[in-house]
Amino acid sequence: MSKDVFKSGFVSIVGRPNVGKSTLLNEVIGQKIAIMSDKAQTTRNKVQGVYTTNDSQVVFIDTPGIHKPKHKLGDFMIKMAQSSLNEVDLILFVINAEEGYGAGDQYIIDRLQNVESPVFLVINKIDQVHPEQLFPMINFYKDKYSFAEIVPISALQGNNVNTLLEQVVDYLEEGPQYYPSDHVTDHPERFIVAELVREKVLHLTREEIPHSVTVVTEQMIKREGSDVIDIHVTVVVERSSQKGIIIGKQGKMLKEVGKRARQDIEALLGSRVFMEIWVKVVKDWRNKPSSLRDYGYREDDY
Numbered sequence: 001m002s003k004d005v006f007k008s009g010f011v012s013i014v015g016r017p018n019v020g021k022s023t024l025l026n027e028v029i030g031q032k033i034a035i036m037s038d039k040a041q042t043t044r045n046k047v048q049g050v051y052t053t054n055d056s057q058v059v060f061i062d063t064p065g066i067h068k069p070k071h072k073l074g075d076f077m078i079k080m081a082q083s084s085l086n087e088v089d090l091i092l093f094v095i096n097a098e099e100g101y102g103a104g105d106q107y108i109i110d111r112l113q114n115v116e117s118p119v120f121l122v123i124n125k126i127d128q129v130h131p132e133q134l135f136p137m138i139n140f141y142k143d144k145y146s147f148a149e150i151v152p153i154s155a156l157q158g159n160n161v162n163t164l165l166e167q168v169v170d171y172l173e174e175g176p177q178y179y180p181s182d183h184v185t186d187h188p189e190r191f192i193v194a195e196l197v198r199e200k201v202l203h204l205t206r207e208e209i210p211h212s213v214t215v216v217t218e219q220m221i222k223r224e225g226s227d228v229i230d231i232h233v234t235v236v237v238e239r240s241s242q243k244g245i246i247i248g249k250q251g252k253m254l255k256e257v258g259k260r261a262r263q264d265i266e267a268l269l270g271s272r273v274f275m276e277i278w279v280k281v282v283k284d285w286r287n288k289p290s291s292l293r294d295y296g297y298r299e300d301d302y
């Protein structure tokens, strides 16, 4: 394959508690998101981590609903979990090589039955078992579901994790780099900041603009030695004519958006804010449901 093809996609890691999902994610993304491991699964399709190389970007997103809930799951939630699974490009179903097949695994396999995206079975903690134990396990799982790939790894020791990543990228299609290379995860404030900017754009524009706009907070960094927070936001539109409208004559419209958003954001964060807003044209961003959601389009949230 030619090296100039950039591949990207959205991947969900599912599995019973304690199988090593967070360890795997941390191993893939690096130390920077270690604090994410104790976060509650409250947000739908939250970005857990972004893995970027020169020719690919894998966005790991959280898919609540697939993890067996403690309360009774209503039809609606099941449907939602199902649809969010269909919106990712690939699913990693992680199991613990040390543990036998359980009700939790069955629950997840049931949820995967109508999923069209490829599903990898990731057998984790292979450092704890004899290689010979793997073959019967693989055969057992092969009968349970038609996995696209079965990859044994040790997330803790990093064994075979690179191979897993290579295989993931193999399955992804050509696509854009959704996030800047230094973006490894989301903080809730990032979403709110983006929403505030989007709100101002909606207030100040008309007609076809509102539905064609999405906003991404690229960077939020506290300036060293001062109380200023530097924020870099990108407003994404579908066509260059829309870009022109949002920038306005001599940048007037964008200035106004920035001014109004900054006031709200300063109140939200309790800090002074220095904000840079860029406008970018991404053709067809609305056609990919997963990118849609990650760009902050919330109409279908539940």
Ligand SMILES: Nc1nc2c(ncn2[C@@H]2O[C@H](COP(=O)(O)OP(=O)(O)OP(=O)(O)O)[C@@H](O)[C@H]2O)c(=O)[nH]1
Pocket (backbone or CB within 6 Å): 015, 016, 017, 018, 019, 020, 021, 022, 023, 024, 037, 124, 125, 126, 127, 128, 153, 154, 155, 156, 157
């Ligand atoms: N020996 C061994 N232990 C591992 C491996 N991967 C994870 N662990 C350990 O398994 C435990 C659970 O790992 P987590 O990454 O927190 O598991 P999780 O699936 O994210 O758990 P939940 O957040 O509860 O869903 C931790 O003590 C890890 O150190 C591995 O490859 N080998």
